Amino acid sequence: MTSPLLLPYEGPHLTLRNRIAMAPMTRNRADDATGVPHPLTAEYYAQRATAGLIVSEGIWPGALGKGEPGVPGLTTDAQVAGWRAVTEAVHAAGGTIFAQLWHVGRMSHPLTLPGRATPVAPSAVRIESETIHTVEGRVPHVTPCPMTTAEVEATVTDFAAAARNAVRAGFDGVELHGANGYLIQQFLAENTNRRTDRYGGSRAGRLRFTLDVVTAVAAEIGPERVALRISPDNPENEIAEQDPKGTYRALVDTLDPLGLAYLHIIERGAYEALADLRPRWSGTLIGNYNGPEPTSRQAGEEAVAAGLADIFSFGRLFVANPDLPARFATGADLTPHNPSLLHKGGAKGYTDYPPHQSGRTHPSHATA
Template sequence: MTTAFDPIDLSGTQLGNRIAMAPMTRSRAFGEGLTVTDSTVEYYGQRASAGLIITEGIQPSVLGQGYPNTPGLHSDEQIVAWRKVTDAVHAKGGKIFAQIMHAGRIGHPVLWPDQELVSVAPSAVAAAGQLYTQEGPKDFIAPRELSAAEIPAVIGEFVDASRNAIEAGFDGVELHGANGYLIHQFLADNTNLRTDEWGGSVQNRIRFAVEVTKAVAEAIGAERTGLRVSPGNLYNDIAETDPEATYPALVKELEPLGLGYLHVVEMVPGFREVTLALRKQFSGTFILNPATEGPTDHGALGLIEDGIADILAFGALFLANPDLPARLKAEGPYNTPDTASFFGGDDKGYIDYPAL
């Protein structure tokens, strides 16, 4: 019987176990030009016993930034800074993918050097709610609808950032198509109101995700390319009326590419049937960030044994337990995450969680 502690071949990348660190925004890119710091090097290095680390969301361009102090991969300085992280993880025998995340309409001009800029999205639909910035909470503003002529350049930003990730020493990249960011905004019918070839029907709404993934796979190799999706996720004011149709159609288009993996996030209870359908459809490595993240119940580690997932991704549990694989194997104890230090701040709640 396969367990979470068995090794796995991730399309040529050998992982020591099947426990992944899920991507988590920490808003601690305090270096000049939104570069990661020595604390970030320590943070990821502490967690190198993960079979796979997937980094926090990294913006592929200035306009792709959605939150304060999030890191980029669009400048030479950022590449050099990330190289220190990948070197630290590799020195401890770990593997690490960069998550490329364009926030789309989730963002605010206060984040960008030129505050005359406006966020971009498939349609000019503002998200409900507010963004918490260093100047306090700001209402989300209506984005500018991308023209069809502009979309190839945005796809190019994902490609450039992915090439930069490989230059920085990452083992691969994960494209963030979940949680209400740009790729997800094209997939969802409440944020994509277009009537051209990039919107309307399911086939048109999946086009952007497919074209970004194809372009990145061609640039760096499909085996080093993963995609994260979150069917039915309501986060960031997303509403999908047809996830049961959208995501199988998306996976059908991606299946022939031979991607490194598909990463499914179960943010909404009751969507396990969609997960199972995608699992059956996708022949490559299937990573699952389950709705139940408890470490010892059947809904977590048992998902590997049942064959529902090849790799399990843990978020807050990994944040608070840098040696999570060892703790899972020993069945605890577990540190409790300090929610107050999740986003921003100093090293407290970042690199000071004790190992066993």
Template sequence: MTPSATDRFVLGGIELANRIVMSPMTRSRAYGPDASPTALTAAYYAQRASAGLIVTEGTQPSVVGQGYPDTPGLHTDTQVRAWRRVTDAVHAEGGVIFAQLMHSGRIGHPSLLPDGLIPVGPSPVRPTSGTPFTHDGPQEYVTPHELTDEEIGRTVADFANAARNAVAAGFDGVEIHGANGYLIHQFLSDNANLRTDRWGGSPENRVRLGVEVAAAVADAIGGHRVGFRISPGNPYNDITEVRPAEVYEALLERLNPLSLAYLHVGEGPLHDLTPRLRKLWTSAFVLNPYTHPAPTGPESLRLIEDGAADLIAFGALFLANPDLPRRLRRGGPYNTPDPATFFGGDERGYTDYPTLD
């Protein structure tokens, strides 16, 4: 029987109501104490609990992992208690929610960090395009601190601790962010990672951080509770990948034995690589298809029927349509996302998008 988006799906032992995923989206509204989510955050995610799976906005596993203003963490007791209100609200509506663990690496600015800290990266290479966003507006990137071998080990431990905190906060699992130019992706890249030790050079060395993070997180909470996100060939945040096929095939070959819940591919222009990764990966395959410049739309659901993916992730369309699965079943209509309210602000463009009711 041909699968469809409305079919139930078992992900890591959890039965999902459908195959529609709410993609992780930074919203910069963690106004609670100690960079924590608020009651408004709980309302936002609860409104979207009809997704088969919600993946939260990028959530930093450590203080130095923060790269944007007002993004939440999962490294303090205060943050764990605040996230519990969010997960309780989603579960009360019958939803399933994973926390995305995102270390921004060199993407960020010292003004976002406690005194004395600067962004970190695989090598002391400053991004040459784009500008970091701060509470004082756009700034210039700084040269990141090159992580030592010992500091890399602490970073791996930070991810594992954040995963334990996520479970304590009531999350059903976590997604490791290895995409979009952030720390793990920086190690995969050719321009941000100039190392000649065991963390750089060959594809096997470039993938080492991502694999060690995944192994540590899986050991902490169980591989069935862990997803991993990649974005092969995505130049976002000044990333260059010379041989992406070699690197990502090496990554998947080393992740497969960990029996993770899923792989989440944020597809870029390398369309031909996606089916190769689909064939290589041994568990659930989540796809956020490349539809630039338009957001992922209803037509992407055919990728489930075609067998290209097990689940399809929607970003901006889910942001603007809290009841997106229902709208997809009915063929619309769809609210239009308002980019002016994507980052920061209040309930406008956050919890006030209307539902069909």
């Protein structure tokens, strides 16, 4: 019996060879000074182009959106040219690729931002229990600077401009990162949004930034090229949502009529978001389980077979298994990735994981 993950997908705006998506994963290989993708990035994504859909690593849509060293941007002509090499390589290999636009909000540090700027956020709420990666190692978070209403509106414009650049670079669409405690979710969550202007206060106010970004990007490049990733009830990065069911039902109900490319839901926490939100979303839905261990093939198959998702995304499994769909199809063993190489730079742990047919895994990739 054919795995449901290996069946083709024909949706309102997506035609894919299978129902396996490569989830966005930060790899920190870009030139830190320019934000231009590494020359090996085209090879990295082309190796994985047998995924039905690739969602790129997070890309900052404005300088204050950058969260770590080595994260690429989409604001300059040089960055657009760098990404064009990536999309051309993926398309030549028969793949489909969306750019994930990622503004981290308070999840940054002056050591990372231009001019040692203070990170921005909906409100001045500092992350207390964690540290953050910088060029000087892991350091405590700083208290972010609350955005003025004008700065919020300018950030919406930044997202739209970056989406236009993504299309210029040849991406098939963009996914807006509204999950995992970054800027969009910081506006959605009660504990990080203590604003009193129109971008805070009531549920409608907390939803406004997300809706403004989605509609601005859709107006710029067409709703059929725009997707949103969310992670309801996800406590990552000290997010606390008092009523995730109410918040995300209202969000999905408002977005559904727009005819977006897809909704990407990370289910993590007590709220069973896929089961609750699937009936409210008439378009393509991508599911994901973001737990401490890589999601299994079986979990993805069960979600698709049950109708909870049309497509299922895998992240860490794609790092060390560039031919993941073929391995699912043949039942071949999966190579474990070496976590210490995820963010090191260069080819090691990036483009040198061989496909199964090439023989044994390189010994440098053995996990400790």
